[in-house]
Amino acid sequence: MPDRNAPAPDDPIRPARFIGSEIYRGSSYGGAHPLRIPRVSTVMDLARALGWLPSERYLTSPRAKPAALTVWHTQDYVAALQRAEAAQAVPDEVRLRHKLGTLSNPVYPEVFRRPATAAGGTIMAAALLRDGGRIYNPGGGTHHGMPDRANGFCYLNDPVLGILNLRHAGVRRIAYVDIDAHHCDGVVAAFGDDPEVLIVSTHEERRWPFTGRIDERGAGNVWNLPLPRGTHDGDMARARDEMILPRVADHRPEAIILQCGADAIEEDPLSRLSMSNNAHRAVLQGLMPLAPRLLVLGGGGYNPWSVGRLWTGIWATLAGEEIPDRLPPEAEAVLRRLSFDHLRLGRNPPEAWFTTLADPPREGAPGAGIRERLTLLKNRARAEV
Ligand SMILES: [Zn+2]
Numbered sequence: 001m002p003d004r005n006a007p008a009p010d011d012p013i014r015p016a017r018f019i020g021s022e023i024y025r026g027s028s029y030g031g032a033h034p035l036r037i038p039r040v041s042t043v044m045d046l047a048r049a050l051g052w053l054p055s056e057r058y059l060t061s062p063r064a065k066p067a068a069l070t071v072w073h074t075q076d077y078v079a080a081l082q083r084a085e086a087a088q089a090v091p092d093e094v095r096l097r098h099k100l101g102t103l104s105n106p107v108y109p110e111v112f113r114r115p116a117t118a119a120g121g122t123i124m125a126a127a128l129l130r131d132g133g134r135i136y137n138p139g140g141g142t143h144h145g146m147p148d149r150a151n152g153f154c155y156l157n158d159p160v161l162g163i164l165n166l167r168h169a170g171v172r173r174i175a176y177v178d179i180d181a182h183h184c185d186g187v188v189a190a191f192g193d194d195p196e197v198l199i200v201s202t203h204e205e206r207r208w209p210f211t212g213r214i215d216e217r218g219a220g221n222v223w224n225l226p227l228p229r230g231t232h233d234g235d236m237a238r239a240r241d242e243m244i245l246p247r248v249a250d251h252r253p254e255a256i257i258l259q260c261g262a263d264a265i266e267e268d269p270l271s272r273l274s275m276s277n278n279a280h281r282a283v284l285q286g287l288m289p290l291a292p293r294l295l296v297l298g299g300g301g302y303n304p305w306s307v308g309r310l311w312t313g314i315w316a317t318l319a320g321e322e323i324p325d326r327l328p329p330e331a332e333a334v335l336r337r338l339s340f341d342h343l344r345l346g347r348n349p350p351e352a353w354f355t356t357l358a359d360p361p362r363e364g365a366p367g368a369g370i371r372e373r374l375t376l377l378k379n380r381a382r383a384e385v
Contacts (some may be wrong), residue, residue, distance in 0.1 A: 027242030042308030061121035101370035105150035126165035141299030180261025181271035261299025276359035
């Protein structure tokens, strides 16, 4: 049932708000790391070029203080992260224990400040959402971070900190929905045994971190739909209508967090799923009426055009803006300024990556096993009533 208190997308009293920061501009994990590309700065530039980010909707993300991070992360780890940034290097024992200075989790110039800013944004959003509303923090969504170590490009786990801070604001029943191509192992580590936190995840099967099997249930609050290679919009629409939305509605959440990783779409170089960016907006649209508080986060996404276009489209849906068929010249210029040294994807980007925000839909025959998996999950839901 739609929540009558859910704010409309264009609610004049509680307009959707965007949390951003200039720290993301020009920041890179370095070398050949997938996160050498710009992402949040593209979204800010595109949204401004489209006139969708007036100053009253934009909030500058504060940087979380260590004390705000140690509500879940260990003091030793947070201190090690700060020292890594100051020294731009880590001793071997820190690399071994905290997984800092590895290929996945390199020491880069803003290695503490950038994740602490993303976390600060999510923590601020949780406090602002006490009285309801919709907030977007595209720099957040670092769902692999662990209490004592970095994991999968994630140094801090802002979704976990967001849930803890919603709790602090008196919000008990929370639904966390994660449509990143990778499973949210860090969030499950924190809340897999907490019946008040629903965790619904779709992710590519047989892909790192290799958790999130369909039979993992946590305390009955965990629902996983592993997706086969080639999963497209039609499959995701089934997953949305038969799993994501019914599970969230049954939970009757006071708040929803959507992790909107952009790596499940066709042109992402790290995964083998085949959605268009319409799939993500359709999930968001379905979730919007289901709770009076909604926090949308970013996540993965390793093709600079895909990420910028998808996450700007998410803001359009959240803020009640209409996506034009063709971008105005100022917005097109933002996308034309991007470059990507990935051999196949960067050499000849299709014209539509410069001139449009919404992809053409990608439909097809149902992916192998999707129907059977959804039936299995539906039967489990029925048995638990
Ligand atoms: Zn991912």
